[in-house]
Amino acid sequence: MKTEISRSALILLAALLLPTLALAGWAGLIATRQAGAPSTRVEIQGFDPRDLLRGHYLQAQLTLGLPAGDAPDCVCVEPENGAPGQPATRPLPSCQPQDVGSCRHPLADPLRVLRIYVPQEKAADLERRLRKGEQTLSVAVHFQGEGRIGISDLQVDGVPVADIKGDE
Amino acid sequence: MMAGWRIGGRGDGNDAATAEGELPGGLARQLTDWQGVGLIDADTAARIAAFEAARHRPRLPAALAILGFFTMALGIIAIIAANWDAIPIGLRLGLHVALNLGLGAAAWLWRGQGAAKGMPRFRLEGALLLLSLSTLALIAHIGQSFHLQGDLAGLLRGWLLLVTPFTLMAVRAPLHRSLWLSGLVAWLSAELSDYWLTLHEWRLSGTAVMLAFALLYAARALSPPLDPAWARHIGRAAVATLVAATSFVLLVLRLLLDAVPPPAVVNDATIAAIVGFVAIGGAHLLCPVDRAGTRRLFGLALALSPGLAVLPFILSQSPSAIVTGVLFCLYWVALGKLALDAQRPGFFKLAVALIALRVFVFYLEATGGLLATGFGLLAGGAVLLALALGARRIMAWGTDKVTEDAP
Numbered sequence: 001m002k003t004e005i006s007r008s009a010l011i012l013l014a015a016l017l018l019p020t021l022a023l024a025g026w027a028g029l030i031a032t033r034q035a036g037a038p039s040t041r042v043e044i045q046g047f048d049p050r051d052l053l054r055g056h057y058l059q060a061q062l063t064l065g066l067p068a069g070d071a072p073d074c075v076c077v078e079p080e081n082g083a084p085g086q087p088a089t090r091p092l093p094s095c096q097p098q099d100v101g102s103c104r105h106p107l108a109d110p111l112r113v114l115r116i117y118v119p120q121e122k123a124a125d126l127e128r129r130l131r132k133g134e135q136t137l138s139v140a141v142h143f144q145g146e147g148r149i150g151i152s153d154l155q156v157d158g159v160p161v162a163d164i165k166g167d168e
Numbered sequence: 169m170m171a172g173w174r175i176g177g178r179g180d181g182n183d184a185a186t187a188e189g190e191l192p193g194g195l196a197r198q199l200t201d202w203q204g205v206g207l208i209d210a211d212t213a214a215r216i217a218a219f220e221a222a223r224h225r226p227r228l229p230a231a232l233a234i235l236g237f238f239t240m241a242l243g244i245i246a247i248i249a250a251n252w253d254a255i256p257i258g259l260r261l262g263l264h265v266a267l268n269l270g271l272g273a274a275a276w277l278w279r280g281q282g283a284a285k286g287m288p289r290f291r292l293e294g295a296l297l298l299l300s301l302s303t304l305a306l307i308a309h310i311g312q313s314f315h316l317q318g319d320l321a322g323l324l325r326g327w328l329l330l331v332t333p334f335t336l337m338a339v340r341a342p343l344h345r346s347l348w349l350s351g352l353v354a355w356l357s358a359e360l361s362d363y364w365l366t367l368h369e370w371r372l373s374g375t376a377v378m379l380a381f382a383l384l385y386a387a388r389a390l391s392p393p394l395d396p397a398w399a400r401h402i403g404r405a406a407v408a409t410l411v412a413a414t415s416f417v418l419l420v421l422r423l424l425l426d427a428v429p430p431p432a433v434v435n436d437a438t439i440a441a442i443v444g445f446v447a448i449g450g451a452h453l454l455c456p457v458d459r460a461g462t463r464r465l466f467g468l469a470l471a472l473s474p475g476l477a478v479l480p481f482i483l484s485q486s487p488s489a490i491v492t493g494v495l496f497c498l499y500w501v502a503l504g505k506l507a508l509d510a511q512r513p514g515f516f517k518l519a520v521a522l523i524a525l526r527v528f529v530f531y532l533e534a535t536g537g538l539l540a541t542g543f544g545l546l547a548g549g550a551v552l553l554a555l556a557l558g559a560r561r562i563m564a565w566g567t568d569k570v571t572e573d574a575p
Contacts (some may be wrong), residue, residue, distance in 0.1 A: 012276060020272060056312070117315055152315065
């Protein structure tokens with residue numbers, strides 16, 4: 001006997017499944033966009049020495065050698081110039097598409113505070129390393145165009161954070 | 169006396185003993201008491217005992233099974249948590265997506281089966297609640313995996329956007345509805361907090377709160393197509409929030425704040441009260457059934473609530489405490505009268521109790537340091553007893569009136 005599925009039941013099925021599929025698609029889009037975007041490794045520095053850690057997130061800024069409070073709205077990051085992990089920057093006249101489009105690695109709001117997720121059991125150790133400044137922490141920055149960036153792969157002295165043991 | 173309901177006048181001692189053994193102890197005692205005072209006869213007691221014994225299931229095996237599942241679930245969570253960083257992001261997110269899809273499919277299947285066989289809804293409601301929470305967790309999980317720089321408002325906005333359709337369509341459990349409403353309020357609060365200073369510069373921060381509240385209250389007018397039970401839930405939650413907030417300001421907050429608020433804050437609140445009167449009144453009148461009789465007056469009381477809460481802040485400090493107390497009492501006298509007219513004895517009793525509480529606070533304010541003396545304590549106790557007696561009589565009168573007026 002053929003079972004009829006009503007229109008309202010199908011709408012409910014869509015309402016139950018589509019949100020998850022949309023989120024899966026979003027995650028796939030982020031991963032694809034990051035994989036296809038030009039990227040470079042940039043060191044990070046603690047933003048607020050008293051309060052580096054917020055929950056599971058490390059608060060940090062990219063080390064770009066820009067003066068605090070006087071940074072341009074948008075800069076062009078030039079990894080080929082500058083030391084490894086500390087790329088040089090060139091201020092862009094504006095954040096308009098014609099100016100941003102002329103740069104391969106455009107970055108808006110270069111002094112923004114980034115929240116970087118860190119594993120709970122390594123959070124305090126990473127905070128201590130960042131605070132002491134004896135080791136360098138760096139992230140891969142993916143330039144997604146128009147000044148937007150994505151970040152991934154937190155490393156301590158070149159070692160992925162997932163591979164380091166606590167208090168190493 | 170126990171034998172009265174146990175054997176039920178049938179001489180069936182063995183069955184009754186079995187039934188007693190399976191009955192909750194409290195019910196066995198209640199049956200004996202009820203039979204002893206003549207509320208029920210032996211036959212009725214025996215029938216109740218047999219009915220309750222038949223549906224009463226031994227709880228130990230079920231409790232052990234639940235404990236076993238819970239322990240296993242904890243073990244799985246512990247294993248996953250311990251190896252969380254070792255699991256590739258793709259696999260972690262894939263498992264989370266699969267879990268959500270499974271919950272969605274289960275909810276859909278159980279909805280169909282429940283409708284066809286009259287099955288209880290707890291499995292469906294449980295799956296819907298887990299799906300909703302798991303969707304929120306999945307958004308956070310994606311954000312965590314890719315180090316996204318979002319904020320709380322964005323997280324809640326995304327969650328509401330995704331779960332609202334199935335929540336409004338299928339959820340019936342009050343707990344889940346309240347959770348969704350809490351999420352909605354939290355999102356509105358987070359959005360408002362991002363623009364709070366700018367809005368306050370324009371003296372519109374209070375107005376934004378009033379408009380957000382009025383919009384929520386107006387949502388009950390969307391029935392149909394909104395499910396009537398949902399509309400009722402939203403309406404009650406909005407009314408409860410408004411009345412509780414107004415009462416809190418008049419009863420507690422104003423008394424705690426000694427300083428006179430700055431003119432900018434007073435202006436902001438005054439504008440909010442005026443806009444709130446229009447917006448909440450308008451939202452109330454959107455429902456045709458609320459436009460007549462007691463309901464119309466109730467709408468007026470709701471619309472006046474923001475103004476009542478703001479008025480003591482506008483007035484100077486010295487009479488403000490008195491004005492606050494009088495306004496609080498008048499507010500609840502009006503609500504109590506409306507509750508009587510609407511045949512709501514419970515709400516009427518609440519009004520009487522709150523007024524009695526406020527009168528006692530009056531007494532405390534008036535006597536001040538006298539309370540530290542023995543005579544002061546005696547007088548305070550006497551006032552409390554008088555208030556309790558008066559409140560009890562008024563409540564009894566209200567209950568009688570509701571009974572008399574009942575059609």
